Amino acid sequence: MDNTGIIENNKTQMRRGVLEYSILLILASGDEYASSIIQKLKEVDIIVAEGTTYPLLIRLKKLGLLTYRWEESPQGPPRKYYMITDYGREQLAGLDAAWDELSRGIESIRNGAKA
Amino acid sequence: MDNTGIIENNKTQMRRGVLEYSILLILASGDEYASSIIQKLKEVDIIVAEGTTYPLLIRLKKLGLLTYRWEESPQGPPRKYYMITDYGREQLAGLDAAWDELSRGIESIRNGAKA
DNA sequence: TTAAATACCTTGCAACACAAGGTACTGATT
DNA sequence: AATCAGTACCTTGTGTTGCAAGGTATTTAA
Numbered sequence: 001m002d003n004t005g006i007i008e009n010n011k012t013q014m015r016r017g018v019l020e021y022s023i024l025l026i027l028a029s030g031d032e033y034a035s036s037i038i039q040k041l042k043e044v045d046i047i048v049a050e051g052t053t054y055p056l057l058i059r060l061k062k063l064g065l066l067t068y069r070w071e072e073s074p075q076g077p078p079r080k081y082y083m084i085t086d087y088g089r090e091q092l093a094g095l096d097a098a099w100d101e102l103s104r105g106i107e108s109i110r111n112g113a114k115a
Numbered sequence: 116m117d118n119t120g121i122i123e124n125n126k127t128q129m130r131r132g133v134l135e136y137s138i139l140l141i142l143a144s145g146d147e148y149a150s151s152i153i154q155k156l157k158e159v160d161i162i163v164a165e166g167t168t169y170p171l172l173i174r175l176k177k178l179g180l181l182t183y184r185w186e187e188s189p190q191g192p193p194r195k196y197y198m199i200t201d202y203g204r205e206q207l208a209g210l211d212a213a214w215d216e217l218s219r220g221i222e223s224i225r226n227g228a229k230a
Numbered sequence: 231t232t233a234a235a236t237a238c239c240t241t242g243c244a245a246c247a248c249a250a251g252g253t254a255c256t257g258a259t260t
Numbered sequence: 261a262a263t264c265a266g267t268a269c270c271t272t273g274t275g276t277t278g279c280a281a282g283g284t285a286t287t288t289a290a
Contacts (some may be wrong), residue, residue: 006178006180006206006209007206007209007210007213009276010132010135010136010210010213011213011216011217012247012248013131013132013133013134013135013276013277014132014133014136014213014214014217015132015217015247016128016131016132016246016247017125017128017129017130017131017132017133018128018129018132018217018221019128019247020125020128021125021129021221022220022221022224025221025224025225026224029227033268033269034268034269034270035267035268035269040224041220044219044220044221044223044224045216045219045220046217046220046221048247048248049247049248049249050248050249050268050269050270051247051248051249051250051270051271051272052246052247052248054269054270054271055246055247055270055271056246056247058270059246063121065121073255073256073267073268075256075257075266075267076254076255076256076257076266076267076268077254077255077256077267077268077269078255078268078269079267079268079269080268080269091121091122094121094122095122095125096225098122098125098126098129099129099221101126101160102126102129102130102133102161103218104159104160105137105156105159105160105161106133106136106137106140106159106161106214108159109137109140109141109155109159110140110211112141112144124245127278127279128245128246130278131277131278134278148237148238149237149238149239150236150237150238163278163279164278164279164280165237165238165239165279165280166239166240166241166278166279166280166281167277167278167279169238169239169240170239170240170277170278171277171278173239174277188236188237188286188287190235190236190286190287190288191235191236191237191285191286191287191288192236192237192238192285192286192287193237193238193286194236194237194238195237195238231290232289232290233288233289233290234287234288234289234290235286235287235288235289236285236286236287236288237284237285237286237287238283238284238285238286239282239283239284239285240281240282240283240284241280241281241282241283242279242280242281243278243279243280243281244277244278244279245276245277245278245279246275246276246277247274247275247276248273248274248275249272249273249274250271250272250273251270251271251272251273252269252270252271252272253268253269253270253271254267254268254269254270255266255267255268255269256265256266256267256268257264257265257266258263258264258265258266259262259263259264259265260261260262260263260264
């Protein structure tokens, strides 16, 4: 049995849960296009694939959390800059709370587990 | 559009990522049976359904992270007490690291987002 | 024997991350 | 003008898995 398999699989699982949150957080501080979002996430070790990101951005747009505008690129095809909406900021506040709650929950179990 | 829908859905998503981790953490500090695990998770606001827990425990057992023993109950049917294995403890260490990494990642984005 | 409480488990559905594959624009090199 | 490399967008198919709903079994008490 491959030891790293379970861990790797679970890291993926953990990431899944916070992906939307992470993306909203990034966009809350400035507009970005898909590739730059992926890059920024990679920088903080939250690795995400293109095939995950594009559908997710489209979903968030449909939900009204994001909009976008096209912008010329210095090199290559135009970029789709995503922007967070007011509604998106509202929801982000809720996600902040959800993350805090989850963190507290895990910390509680962790400390309890030290017994 | 229902405001709470997105948040609720996302809380579920976040929970998903840490469920295996949470269960291993709980079992690391003592043997428990399914219903008591669910109860303990509820106490720290990590709500999980039976239909999620039973298949998950079975999966973790198949992976060799857990084993179980039957034990009589003071009331009602016998209980299946799950126990973490040595291998499970090894993997748990990896999950601890994964959780820390994820937390750090989110905190980084969050702080960056305050700009 | 019926009911309530506890505990176990399965089935079917829906959500969703990802690998792989595809399209299209730009600028540089042949 | 044709080709290639780099960048950027997007879709399809597959597999995993959380959950609601429904089901089985044991014990105790009325």
